[in-house]
Amino acid sequence: MNENPEGGQGREGGDTRRLLKVFGVAVTNFEQASDQLLARVDAAGTDASGELVQTVRELFELITETNARWFAITDRMFETQRKLLTDLTAALGE
Numbered sequence: 774m775n776e777n778p779e780g781g782q783g784r785e786g787g788d789t790r791r792l793l794k795v796f797g798v799a800v801t802n803f804e805q806a807s808d809q810l811l812a813r814v815d816a817a818g819t820d821a822s823g824e825l826v827q828t829v830r831e832l833f834e835l836i837t838e839t840n841a842r843w844f845a846i847t848d849r850m851f852e853t854q855r856k857l858l859t860d861l862t863a864a865l866g867e
Contacts, residue, residue: 793846806831
């Protein structure tokens, strides 16, 4: 639908692909780091409260980053839907 006559993607399609790629990388990084953080917690045991606090901080940072990417994708989808509905309403004469 966003294809231009030359067969490529329009600006919107390229932006969406970029957002999805960044989101995919963030999720993959989150999955890998989560496994590593859990392994560190297991290895530290209950004696390493400082290590545990640092691990939890890193986990919060990962969650915040992943959520920010998810919100960017969600915002993009809502904006695309809003534009479509606005354009359709105008085209149909309300």
